[in-house]
Amino acid sequence: ETGVTQSPTHLIKTRGQQVTLRCSSQSGHNTVSWYQQALGQGPQFIFQYYREEENGRGNFPPRFSGLQFPNYSSELNVNALELDDSALYLCASSLAEWTALAKNIQYFGAGTRLSVL
Amino acid sequence: ELKVEQNPLFLSMQEGKNYTIYCNYSTTSDRLYWYRQDPGKSLESLFVLLSNGAVKQEGRLMASLDTKARLSTLHITAAVHDLSATYFCAVDIRGDDKIIFGKGTRLHILP
Numbered sequence: 001e002t003g004v005t006q007s008p009t010h011l012i013k014t015r016g017q018q019v020t021l022r023c024s025s026q027s028g029h030n031t032v033s034w035y036q037q038a039l040g041q042g043p044q045f046i047f048q049y050y051r052e053e054e055n056g057r058g059n060f061p062p063r064f065s066g067l068q069f070p071n072y073s074s075e076l077n078v079n080a081l082e083l084d085d086s087a088l089y090l091c092a093s094s095l096a097e098w099t100a101l102a103k104n105i106q107y108f109g110a111g112t113r114l115s116v117l
Numbered sequence: 118e119l120k121v122e123q124n125p126l127f128l129s130m131q132e133g134k135n136y137t138i139y140c141n142y143s144t145t146s147d148r149l150y151w152y153r154q155d156p157g158k159s160l161e162s163l164f165v166l167l168s169n170g171a172v173k174q175e176g177r178l179m180a181s182l183d184t185k186a187r188l189s190t191l192h193i194t195a196a197v198h199d200l201s202a203t204y205f206c207a208v209d210i211r212g213d214d215k216i217i218f219g220k221g222t223r224l225h226i227l228p
Contacts, residue, residue, distance in 0.1 A: 033215065042121075042205055042218030043160070056215050090159060106216060108152075108160040 003027060004093050004109035012115045013081050021076040021112045023091030031055070032074040033106060034066060035090040043090055049074055078114075086116045119144050119210050123219035131227050133195050138222045140189040140206035149189045150207040150216065151180050160205065163191075196226045 003026035013019050025032055031050045035043035045058035049068035063079040072093070078085055092106035120143040130136050140149070148167055152160040164173045166182035166189060173180050177200065179192045189206055207218040 035218075042207075042220050045215040045217065048215060058215065105148075105162075105165060107162070110159045113157075 004091060004107050006089075006091050006109040006112050008112060009110065010113045010115075012117060014117050015081055015083060017081050017116075018077065018079045019081060019114060021078075021089050021091075021114070023074045023076070023093075023109060025072045025074070025093035026107050029093035029095050029107075030072055031094045032068055032072065033092045033094070034074070034076045035092065036060070036085075037088040037090060037111070038084075039087070046076070081116045083116050086114060088113050119146070119208065119217045121206060121208055121217050121219040123204075123206055123222050125222060126220060127223050127225075129225045129227065130193075130196055132197055135195065136193050138191040138193075138204055138206075138224075140191070140219055142187050142189075142206075142208045142217075144187075144210070146184075146187075146208040146210065148209050149182050150205075150209075151178075151189070151191055152205045152207065154203045154205065154221070156203075163204075193224075198226050198228050200224065201226045 005024045007022045033048040034046040036046055037043040046060050046064055047057040047066055048055045052068045065077045067075045088111045090111045091109045094106045122141045124139050150165055151163040153163050154160050164180040169184040171182045177194045182189045203221045203223045205218050205221045207216045209216050
């Protein structure tokens with residue numbers, strides 16, 4: 001149990017719709033990262049938020065957007081859904097403070113499985 | 118661009134046997150991670166390796182890191198069925214905060 005919670009656990013949408021996924025960080029963590037894991041693949045980095053600002057982005061189009069709130073919880077929004085967006089979406093929280101061991105060790109939530117029909 | 122390659126990608130082995138999973142990465146990294154993922158589940162952190170020569174062990178699993186060779190290994194000793202899962206290695210880019218994952222090694226241990 002990592003203390004990172006994601007909702008919903010499963011979601012079915014149709015092409016062209018929009019979706020919002022939610023993540024509650026582990027207590028004390030100020031950084032959240034989002035990953036997309038397609039079936040049979042490793043997770044792919046989407047973006048990271050640190051203190052409510054985007055702090056790095058992977059190779060995903062602008063229709064993937066995010067928010068981080070003052071309590072460090074986060075949302076991932078995907079517009080104009082495509083069939084290839086079907087995947088497990090993982091949120092990970094971490095503490096971006098400058099101790100060598102603790103920095104950036106990411107704790108993953110259970111994920112949201114999105115199916116786009 | 119940082120690349121992380123694991124091999125083998127699939128491994129079927131008998132209980133009681135030993136085996137090693139290899140992870141190569143292409144550029145300097147701060148940390149190397151090993152995760153376990155059961156079907157339909159999230160990622161469970163197994164090891165974080167921070168420095169050259171680091172070795173960590175937990176039960177039947179032992180991970181090591183050679184930063185000069187940019188190679189990490191995950192060694193399984195006397196495998197048991199409960200270790201069946203997909204194992205991912207991942208590295209982070211020095212000066213960045215994202216983690217790059219390998220494609221995973223799907224391990225199936227036959228009773």
